[in-house]
Amino acid sequence: GQQVMQIPQYQHVQEGEDFTTYCNSSTTLSNIQWYKQRPGGHPVFLIQLVKSGEVKKQKRLTFQFGEAKKNSSLHITATQTTDVGTYFCAGYDMRFGAGTRLTVKP
């Protein structure tokens, strides 16, 4: 399987601050997917990255896939309370990392 590890486990930010979570693998990932799970909800797909060095943006969210395809990051600019939740990554075999739980103080 394509085991992925995420850091940090928790992140608490003031509204308006930036936030970054990292997803790392010891092996080369063929692709990576990111999901968001709101408190009490189920995971919802955000994006998939496939190409080495790929960068994709969704409004305030920026996703990157490392050149070696062994790591990925999700960066949120100017967090809002609506960004609260846990962010997960998964390799092609759909094994999820432990997630980064984001809380935002208004």
Place this chain on the structure above:
Amino acid sequence: GAGVSQSPRYKVAKRGQDVALRCDPISGHVSLFWYQQALGQGPEFLTYFQNEAQLDKSGLPSDRFFAERPEGSVSTLKIQRTQQEDSAVYLCASSWNWVASGVNTGELFFGEGSRLTVL
């Protein structure tokens, strides 16, 4: 239906009872996954179906756990002789494509989950 449907949403079982959790995926979706999510943890992979074939069951924690998808659509996860450590939310997800040794190009659509509490 429009989305992945799971039932029951909540199940309370006494230790030792058998339970069955149902997942009705999005129509036409080939792939179906089951996950176990304990409180505050990420979804832990249990098993994967491609149509009716169970291609990966390496995540099932013990032989008390059994999953099937006999007609390639609805799936049932059965837990025999439930234990307290089985208490968790069981998530089902489906995808239109299949996972192979390569790139998985399909996003997963998750159901709301079945919350199992074993007393």
